[in-house]
Amino acid sequence: MVTEPPDPHALLSLAVALAEEAGAVIATRLSGGRVRVDTKSSVVDLVTDVDRAVEALIVERLRAERPADGVVGEEGAERDGESGVRWLIDPIDGTTNFVYGVPAFAVSICAVAGDEPAAGVVLDVPRGERFAAARGGGATRNGERIGVTSKAELPTALLGTGFGYDAAHRARQARALQRVLPAVRDIRRGGSAALDLCWVACGRLDAYYEDGVQPWDTAAGELIVREAGGRVARMDGARPGSVVVASGPALLDPLTRLLAEALHA
Ligand code: LIP
Secondary structure, X not given: OOOOOOOHHHHHHHXXXXXXXXXXXXXXXXXHOOOOEEEOOOOOOEEEXXXXXXXXXXXXXXXXXXXXXXXXXXXXXXXXXXXXXXXEEEEEEOHHHHHHOOOOOEEEEEEXXXXXXEEEEEEEOOOOEEEEEEOOOXXXXXXXXXXXXXXXXXXXXXEEEOOOOOHHHHHXXXXXXXXXXXXXXXXXXXXXXHHHHHHHHOXXXXXXXXXXXXXXXXXXXXXXXXXXXXXEEEEOOOOOOXXXXXXXXXXXXXXXXXXXXXXXX
């Protein structure tokens, strides 16, 4: 039976509703001060009961709304589907910021149809900024269209990046940063890959790169960058294809040339 491809705008409407509901739960739990903190892959890889509760809420809502879809969440949710649509969920991207009260963390939800992201939303909970995109429909922040910068020269480019949770991997990332930092305007390390990508999409950053982020960290943000007129590439780092690079159209080639040297310094 041939099924109609899903409408990206319908998927986006559902993703936005789920993100808003998740954001309200996060804000309530944060104001109540009742957050239990655990660790995962290392003592610096944090997860809270709020991450887990929000992921469970989103998964349950998706099961009710689109029971035939697949789901993958950062905190362990995993369900095969038969609709051809799979949801990638990061209930709180920037968990360390959330635990420390640093106002930079987001709910990231992406619907992938086949192999292509079809709809993505990143909700910056502290700032109340909702970044969203449906494939082919452009990218928005709180409903207003956004666009990447036209920056073409690295020496005046402002870059975002991030670091992993494993000490040896962080040492490798620091060696790469030694080569990148002198070649650009400056670096910002915000602590949320999803927000870093959305800041590229709206021009607050000229580019972003990071070695070792997970699909749920970046899937929605990558779609939002592309729909904002930007480009996204993958490069080999600690693992084949483990480096995500995003920027405006003119900066990607000079940046990937710099990273090709820096990542293996
Ligand atoms: C975070 C990423 C961030 C990265 C952190 C961490 P989490 O995701 O968004 O860019 O540098 O190490 O992976 O763990 O907060 O969902």
